[in-house]
Amino acid sequence: MLKKLRILLATVSFILITLLFLDFSGVLHAWFGWMAKLQFVPALLSSSAIIVLAIIIATLTFGRVYCSILCPLGVYQDGISRIAERRKKNRYRFKQSRKWLRYSILFVFAVLLFVGLNSIAILIAPYSIYGRIASNLFAPVYQLINNGLAYLAERWNSYAFYHVDVYIKSLPLFIVSIAYFLIITILSLTSGRWFCNTVCPVGTILGFFAKGSIFKPVINSEKCNSCGLCEKNCRCSAIDAKNKRIDYTKCVTCFNCVYKCKRDAMKYKLAGNIDNVKKVDKIADVPSEGKTSRKTFIATIATVAAASALQAQEKVVDGGLATIVNKKAPKRETPIKPAGSVSLKNFTSHCTGCQLCVQACPNDVLRASSKLETFMQPEMSYERGYCRPECTKCSEVCPAGAINKVTREEKTAIQIGHAVWVGQNCVPLRDGVECGNCAKHCPSGAITMMPYDPDDASSPKIPSINTERCIGCGACEHVCPARPFSAIFVEGNLIHKEV
Numbered sequence: 001m002l003k004k005l006r007i008l009l010a011t012v013s014f015i016l017i018t019l020l021f022l023d024f025s026g027v028l029h030a031w032f033g034w035m036a037k038l039q040f041v042p043a044l045l046s047s048s049a050i051i052v053l054a055i056i057i058a059t060l061t062f063g064r065v066y067c068s069i070l071c072p073l074g075v076y077q078d079g080i081s082r083i084a085e086r087r088k089k090n091r092y093r094f095k096q097s098r099k100w101l102r103y104s105i106l107f108v109f110a111v112l113l114f115v116g117l118n119s120i121a122i123l124i125a126p127y128s129i130y131g132r133i134a135s136n137l138f139a140p141v142y143q144l145i146n147n148g149l150a151y152l153a154e155r156w157n158s159y160a161f162y163h164v165d166v167y168i169k170s171l172p173l174f175i176v177s178i179a180y181f182l183i184i185t186i187l188s189l190t191s192g193r194w195f196c197n198t199v200c201p202v203g204t205i206l207g208f209f210a211k212g213s214i215f216k217p218v219i220n221s222e223k224c225n226s227c228g229l230c231e232k233n234c235r236c237s238a239i240d241a242k243n244k245r246i247d248y249t250k251c252v253t254c255f256n257c258v259y260k261c262k263r264d265a266m267k268y269k270l271a272g273n274i275d276n277v278k279k280v281d282k283i284a285d286v287p288s289e290g291k292t293s294r295k296t297f298i299a300t301i302a303t304v305a306a307a308s309a310l311q312a313q314e315k316v317v318d319g320g321l322a323t324i325v326n327k328k329a330p331k332r333e334t335p336i337k338p339a340g341s342v343s344l345k346n347f348t349s350h351c352t353g354c355q356l357c358v359q360a361c362p363n364d365v366l367r368a369s370s371k372l373e374t375f376m377q378p379e380m381s382y383e384r385g386y387c388r389p390e391c392t393k394c395s396e397v398c399p400a401g402a403i404n405k406v407t408r409e410e411k412t413a414i415q416i417g418h419a420v421w422v423g424q425n426c427v428p429l430r431d432g433v434e435c436g437n438c439a440k441h442c443p444s445g446a447i448t449m450m451p452y453d454p455d456d457a458s459s460p461k462i463p464s465i466n467t468e469r470c471i472g473c474g475a476c477e478h479v480c481p482a483r484p485f486s487a488i489f490v491e492g493n494l495i496h497k498e499v
Contacts (some may be wrong), residue, residue, distance in 0.1 A: 038051060045351065061212040084189045097197065125202070132353070327383040344493075354399075365380050392408060398448070419476055426463075446468075
């Protein structure tokens with residue numbers, strides 16, 4: 001019953017968290033957005049002491065149940081490992097914990113967070129890794145299925161589904177996501193939870209507390225005949241059946257060992273009732289067995305290839321006669337961060353790069369940065385849309401405190417940047433035709449059209465920007481007809497302010 005309950009809770013948790021990364025309507029976030037806030041690293045960065053303390057207390061009580069139930073990357077590894085186990089049973093062997101490596105990685109991780117280099121630290125954060133995989137590989141497939149349903153629904157005069165654009169938001173991040181997906185999948189196929197107990201900093205932290213947990217799986221040495229079934233089915237390689245010992249720093253309380261034991265020698269019980277359990281001694285590593293499933297590997301490659309191919313974009317043409325050049329992002333001295341970020345420093349020091357806000361953005365404004373100092377952390381750009389003053393989706397879904405929740409009223413008064421005019425690109429000056437799109441679409445009324453020559457009322461009219469009223473929404477940049485670079489663009493603010 002314990003194993004079935006664990007699998008049920010893990011499945012529900014995994015599905016809900018995955019759907020948060022797939023959902024582009026924002027409906028699910030209203031109901032289950034709190035699931036993302038239960039993740040360890042986002043809770044740590046958002047200074048949510050209650051959640052961090054609750055996870056630690058749960059670990060001290062039941063062991064590393066967080067890793068086997070709440071962590072989406074951990075549950076994903078369990079699922080892939082189970083696929084491999086169908087082909088080859090009893091495939092695991094005990095491995096001595098590489099404590100020096102685990103604690104070295106944890107130390108570097110902690111130092112990087114302390115000095116504010118989150119973009120490097122989050123490269124090995126489990127929740128962030130899964131978020132990138134889900135948002136960049138799983139979400140496009142989900143969106144394509146939605147588009148197929150929208151096409152069919154349209155034929156039946158139904159609007160239950162609507163079409164969404166499928167494209168690569170960031171090529172570097174897409175490539176990194178493929179690499180993560182392949183590495184984690186292959187490691188899970190061949191070595192179970194090797195990543196959790198060697199690289200993952202959260203696993204190392206919780207493993208330290210799990211040593212003193214109240215409830216633990218226990219080997220009864222009198223009943224145990226050292227058959228090795230528990231060891232051979234432990235995905236964490238935490239059980240030494242020969243010496244009847246368990247490394248509790250690696251155990252994730254999955255109950256596989258309890259379920260597999262045929263002599264009732266393995267029990268999950270109070271630590272005070274543990275008999276014949278000694279501290280794990282240093283034992284030479286035993287190489288694990290098992291080969292990567294050929295069919296699973298081919299299926300993995302096919303999925304990635306399909307997602308990549310289906311995101312290919314066609315040329316946009318005007319009536320089939322002339323190719324319309326796509327807009328390019330201008331070079332901004334200061335990147336633009338969403339309302340609620342408070343400042344560039346606050347955002348970069350809290351963001352986990354999980355891409356949840358990128359997926360939730362209905363206006364295609366957010367995308368992952370390719371800069372080394374903020375790699376994979378979202379920033380704003382207005383080639384595909386602009387940040388609508390009434391939209392607060394990103395602030396509603398951020399679990400790490402990088403974007404604080406703001407109301408619609410508050411957002412309309414927050415200046416995240418200011419518009420800058422580039423005369424050489426402006427259509428009235430360059431092509432000699434009237435425009436005024438920027439002024440017409442500015443929601444804050446910060447742009448007015450003025451004669452280029454103040455002494456000549458008939459001279460071309462150009463935009464005049466009131467930077468005190470501009471909120472940096474990017475409506476002017478988005479609607480500007482100049483190509484490939486807009487004649488007006490938004491420069492970000494280091495510190496957001498009210499207007």
